[in-house]
Amino acid sequence: MSDRLERLKHSDPVLYDICQRELQRQRKGLELIASESFVPAEVLELQGSVLTNKTAEGYPGKRYHAGCAVMDDMERLGVERAKVLFGAEHANIQPLGGSSANQAVYFSVLQPGDRILGMKLDQGGHLTHGYSMNFSGRTYTFFDYGLDPVTETIDYESVERLAQLHRPKMIVAGASAYPRLIDYERLAGIAKSADAYLFVDIAHIAGLIAAGVIPSPVPHADFVTSTTTKTLAGARGGFILCREKYAKAVDSAVFPGIQGSMHMHTMAAKAFTFGYAMTDAFKTYAKQVVENAAALGEALEEKGFRLVSGGTDNHLLLVDLRTKKLTGKRFEQVLESVGITVNKNMIPQDPEKPMVTSGVRVGVTAMTIKGMGGSEMREIAELMTRVADHHENPEVLNEVSQAVEALAERFPLYEGFLD
Numbered sequence: 001m002s003d004r005l006e007r008l009k010h011s012d013p014v015l016y017d018i019c020q021r022e023l024q025r026q027r028k029g030l031e032l033i034a035s036e037s038f039v040p041a042e043v044l045e046l047q048g049s050v051l052t053n054k055t056a057e058g059y060p061g062k063r064y065h066a067g068c069a070v071m072d073d074m075e076r077l078g079v080e081r082a083k084v085l086f087g088a089e090h091a092n093i094q095p096l097g098g099s100s101a102n103q104a105v106y107f108s109v110l111q112p113g114d115r116i117l118g119m120k121l122d123q124g125g126h127l128t129h130g131y132s133m134n135f136s137g138r139t140y141t142f143f144d145y146g147l148d149p150v151t152e153t154i155d156y157e158s159v160e161r162l163a164q165l166h167r168p169k170m171i172v173a174g175a176s177a178y179p180r181l182i183d184y185e186r187l188a189g190i191a192k193s194a195d196a197y198l199f200v201d202i203a204h205i206a207g208l209i210a211a212g213v214i215p216s217p218v219p220h221a222d223f224v225t226s227t228t229t230k231t232l233a234g235a236r237g238g239f240i241l242c243r244e245k246y247a248k249a250v251d252s253a254v255f256p257g258i259q260g261s262m263h264m265h266t267m268a269a270k271a272f273t274f275g276y277a278m279t280d281a282f283k284t285y286a287k288q289v290v291e292n293a294a295a296l297g298e299a300l301e302e303k304g305f306r307l308v309s310g311g312t313d314n315h316l317l318l319v320d321l322r323t324k325k326l327t328g329k330r331f332e333q334v335l336e337s338v339g340i341t342v343n344k345n346m347i348p349q350d351p352e353k354p355m356v357t358s359g360v361r362v363g364v365t366a367m368t369i370k371g372m373g374g375s376e377m378r379e380i381a382e383l384m385t386r387v388a389d390h391h392e393n394p395e396v397l398n399e400v401s402q403a404v405e406a407l408a409e410r411f412p413l414y415e416g417f418l419d
């Protein structure tokens, strides 16, 4: 592979081989999992840096261990960049992931048992928005809202009705599989009239928001959380933005509330991610993501797939496979066999079980980062259609597999950096 793994190659060839195989998989396939991206090489460098050696607990200037002055500079830099990037009053960049960021928000102003209104999991919400087996559903009393069955977009009238009925202390918005824009101003009005906090989880769409290509919840919400992966396309971690009046509660919910020492190498990579997201190159990428998702959606519709809500405003599509007489499970499996990765996903009112589903979620972030545009999106739609229409024909699948590799390799990944 690369000089960077030269030592590993000799000291632990088994792990080296695993890294090599995964690099080849990423290079030769079409990566359409909506939560994935290819991080800049700087993120790989920082995550492999000596910063991993430093133990740091607490906050800059108030650490529990000596020797943290340099790490204080780094955390302050990351916090400042996050605040500027999103126009937020306060930022906490310590959460190790999106789930722990969400846990800290609940923990900051709620008590166990408090009522929360969140989006239904099978209509786009996330596990941390109230799933019964998740800490969220086990700690708090969740009620859920969903989509209008006709438009397949958030039914704001029902959110309003449910907020008045249940009087939750918090309303959670944001999703893992929702292709449309969210009306944050309207949700803020609903939350205000119910005397509830508004918390928006932008894990999937943070990059598009940072680049200004879709609206931001920051002016409207009390709390906003995100991962630094997905459309932000950076380090694997999380962060919280909030109004200044909640800064102390949020900070102490993260530490000492739910976390101990931080992963400073990852925090530095997050700081890089926030800085990179301010560049013109990032803005161009984010605009292209939205254009590519729309182009892929249109091409799939032309080929007989149905898109939930009729299209997309962001980086992902939710594809209803019933017109192709396929389940999400089958389509995911057969696509993977030709080198295209997507994930099965429930669609609204899905008649299938969660491990089977009638849909797949398709995202364009990773392929956009590689440099693909509208014409490649149409090629991808053509390949996906051939797989759907001939999923039991090994000859066609073999041809598609070769076309996938040829298309993927036209757009090199980490060339000159990992080899």
Ligand SMILES: Cc1ncc(COP(=O)(O)O)c(C=O)c1O
Pocket (backbone or CB within 6 Å): 035, 096, 097, 098, 099, 100, 102, 125, 126, 128, 174, 175, 176, 201, 202, 203, 204, 227, 237, 238
């Ligand atoms: C909306 C949403 N919130 C939170 C998370 C959790 O992030 P993590 O996997 O970093 O814990 C995800 C991840 O898929 C997500 O989609």
